[in-house]
Amino acid sequence: MYVLKKSLGQHFLKDENICRKIVDAVKNEPLHQWVEVGPGGGAITKYLKDIPGIAFKAIEVDDEKVAYLKATYPDLREKLIHESFLDAPPPFEGPFCVVGNFPYNISTQILFRILEWKGQVPVVVGMFQKEVAQRIAAPSGNKVYGVISVLVQAFYEVHYLFDVPENAFNPPPKVKSGVIKMYRKENTEPMSSEKRFFTLVKTAFNQRRKTLRNAVRSLFDAAILTDPIFDKRAEQLTVADFASLTFKMN
DSSP: OOOOOGGGTOOEEOOHHHHHHHHHTTTTSSOSEEEEEOOTTTTTHHHHTTSTTOEEEEEEOOHHHHHHHHHHOGGGTTTEEESOTTTOOOSSSSOOEEEEEOOGGGHHHHHHHHHHTTTTOSEEEEEEEHHHHHHHHOOTTSTTOOHHHHHHHTTEEEEEEEEEOGGGEESOOSSOEEEEEEEEOSSOOOOSOHHHHHHHHHHHHHTTTSBHHHHSGGGSOTTGGGSGGGGSBGGGOOHHHHHHHGGGOO
């Protein structure tokens, strides 16, 4: 058997209905390569690995969980990647779907990794701490709209699917969870470069209580800063607003 490791943010799903709902959210996608992040004790894995016509891999960093999964599900032996998702190279050539009950302590880092791979990842179904899931899906003007909202929504449509109660896990976390689904956008807002876009968004929200003019003063010439859009605060700007401003940056 295995033990839970708080250091790895481990809370294992035990509610079979929730496991099936997560799998249902992804199983009809026309993608033949799937990657599960953090399979843990195999709650979702046992459903994913047997879907017909799917090339499946699971990425797990914890030695003990890898040993447990190999012993419990021998057919996973060749499908397990024993590495941190944050350090691993893309597990497939070509497009693949990412699914998982993401470890909460690195869930936003996982999203940034997916953004790096977005050319290969058209669909993501993931479970997050509820407040993180809400933040990813939040529209502009919402009080929880922030850096992760803008950066993800620039490239993906985000759908909040359902809440997951604390008692669906062992051990129960102190917070509720939420499952979201992300579809890569066919058409993204024009921007001068992704690097500039990321810099602008992070700088704007770094001092989110200030007007944009004060928060991003270092990135623009004084003449540009007279535009009325700079009277707003970061959470009032849409993805399109941020993208268009990249063309005016120093």
